[in-house]
Structure formats: C-alpha cells, structure tokens
Amino acid sequence: MPRPISLTQYLIEQQRQNGSIPAELRLLIEVVARACKRISISVNKGALGDVMGSADSENVQGEIQKKLDIIANEVLIEANEWGGHLAAMASEEMEGIYVVPNRFPQGEYLLLFDPLDGSSNIDVNVSIGTIFSVLKKSSSDEGVSERDFLQAGSQQAAAGYCIYGPQTMLVLTVGEGVVMFTLDREQGAWMLTQEGIRIPEDTKEFAINMSNMRHWAPPVSRYVNECLAGETGPRAKDFNMRWVASMVADVHRILTRGGVFMYPWDKREPEKAGKLRLMYEANPMSFIVEQAGGAATNGKARILDLQPGKLHERVAVFLGSKNEVERVTGYHREAV
Numbered sequence: 001m002p003r004p005i006s007l008t009q010y011l012i013e014q015q016r017q018n019g020s021i022p023a024e025l026r027l028l029i030e031v032v033a034r035a036c037k038r039i040s041i042s043v044n045k046g047a048l049g050d051v052m053g054s055a056d057s058e059n060v061q062g063e064i065q066k067k068l069d070i071i072a073n074e075v076l077i078e079a080n081e082w083g084g085h086l087a088a089m090a091s092e093e094m095e096g097i098y099v100v101p102n103r104f105p106q107g108e109y110l111l112l113f114d115p116l117d118g119s120s121n122i123d124v125n126v127s128i129g130t131i132f133s134v135l136k137k138s139s140s141d142e143g144v145s146e147r148d149f150l151q152a153g154s155q156q157a158a159a160g161y162c163i164y165g166p167q168t169m170l171v172l173t174v175g176e177g178v179v180m181f182t183l184d185r186e187q188g189a190w191m192l193t194q195e196g197i198r199i200p201e202d203t204k205e206f207a208i209n210m211s212n213m214r215h216w217a218p219p220v221s222r223y224v225n226e227c228l229a230g231e232t233g234p235r236a237k238d239f240n241m242r243w244v245a246s247m248v249a250d251v252h253r254i255l256t257r258g259g260v261f262m263y264p265w266d267k268r269e270p271e272k273a274g275k276l277r278l279m280y281e282a283n284p285m286s287f288i289v290e291q292a293g294g295a296a297t298n299g300k301a302r303i304l305d306l307q308p309g310k311l312h313e314r315v316a317v318f319l320g321s322k323n324e325v326e327r328v329t330g331y332h333r334e335a336v
C-alpha cells in the first residue's frame, strides 16, 4: 500500500511536482470529494433516515427518481456552486445545465455528474456510486451554454467516481494514471490506498445483462457465445460472468482484477445507441479505464473520440481489458 497520505496532500504534491493539477482543478476535486463524503453519510443511513424509496418524480431520462438521486444531486450542486471554480454543471437528474448563479464568481471548469449511479440497487443494499467528469470551458465568450459542454471525452481535465460499497472509495484520474482513496471515517479523510492502477490486458470475466441476449446484435452474441463455450470452444478457456447492474461497481471490479463490461445497443429501443449516457457515465469511465491501460469503445469507435450532439446522449459501451475490448470491437467491424 502506498504511503498513507490524504487526498489533499496527494493533490498538493501532484501540483507541486508536475503542475498536472492547476489550483482551481485541485479545489474542484476536493469539493467533489467532500460532497461524496456527505452523500455517503446519507447512503449509509438507509432506513434510519428518510432516504429510501422513490421520490414522486421522474428525471429527464423518464426514470423514476429515488429520494437519494435527488439528495445526491442537491449535495453536489450546493457544494460546488459557490467556490468560483465552475462556470456550470450538468447532471443526469437535470434536463438543462445549471449555470453558477450571478451571486457567486464564475470559474473556467464545467462539472458533469451522475449523482447516484445504480440507484435501482439502493433499496436492496447493493453498491452504488457517484460518477463525475470535468471539462474546461473552451470558448472565451462571456456566459456559458449547453454547447460548451459538447466536447469529446478526450478533452476531460479529470474524471472519477465514488463507490459506496463495503468500503467507500474515491477513484480519480487527471490524465496521469489512476489513483484510489479509501474514506477513513474516523478521521473523515480520503486516504491514498492504491496508485498506478493497471487493468490486465486479458481476462476470463465478462459483465453484461444476459437477460437481454435475444435483443443483441450478432457481434455481441458471437462474443458472448464464444465466452460461454469455454475451454472446448474457440476461446479455449472458461469464462466467469458478473453483472451488478451498477456501472460503478462493475468498473471498480475491472480496475481491480480485469474484465470486460458491455452495455451494447439492442433491439428493444433501436433508435437509442445504448442505455448508458455518454457525457457523465461512459466518458468519465472510459478516461479512467484508458488511464489504467484498458480500452473503451462503442463497438466501432473509441468512446473518448465521440463528438457529442446533445447533453444526455446515450452510447453503447464496451470497456475494460484491452485485448477483449479489441476482440468484440473487431467482431463489430467484421460485421459491417
């Protein structure tokens, strides 16, 4: 385990050593990390707090919002709006962007987040998480609009997630590799517990919702059937399967021991490219996975190269162990 330093010390040392983290970005990361601590307190209350179950509302995606979805969204907005590091925010739970009110100074960063990913797992006590992505306002024009957010994932200044699981952990990249912090609740501090995360290029574990099998496109069926054929099949090895239905938990497992995560396009809603959202789920997770030596595509192209057309755009996702992502992506290209 690396030397037990706090997130604050880590960020200051990174800023001092190689300037990879400008002061404003360091402040942004610290504020988001503090907001995640507050969210973890609400999450951990469970039935002891008025946080379980559904709110009487739907989000822009037409999904029934859980009370904790709304709580987490409000915590992130309130924590970040006054610091002067942001121009605006965007959230899975809000239709439009949230421009920092005039009573506060505006900064040059844009923060996007899924405040509580996997919220269908809240009531059954399975790991959930907060995913965030940081962009810089590209235009020097006054004001900020949704157009400022529509940048390819390769433009991200930082990305991370917090997983509320057996341990509460913060995983972060600023483009200099991936580091992990574990929340020390006695100190109330994020402590560095893993650095230099690398995803094995090969794996024997895949993650996909198998109940959708009859809806998949042929390249996905081919890839999964070859995995299921095991050591007597074309892959000549047995595979294991996992599906937590919480992207944060599945990605965390892949960062920890390898694997491939797939949420492909399917025939249920053919007009949609996929279920997951590009800007605040696929892009941040793809940045993290690539920084850990993995790969991330939509089946045809690198996710971080995709030019978004709208804020809540959806995308198919294949990410994780490099050689597996390249294989399933190759099957898509062969099928064209």
Ligand code: P6P
Binding pocket: 117, 118, 119, 120, 209, 245, 246, 247, 248, 263, 275, 276
């Ligand atoms: P399904 C959670 O709702 C989420 O957006 C991701 O975290 C997760 O990977 C996926 O959807 C689960 O989808 O269709 O298996 O419930």
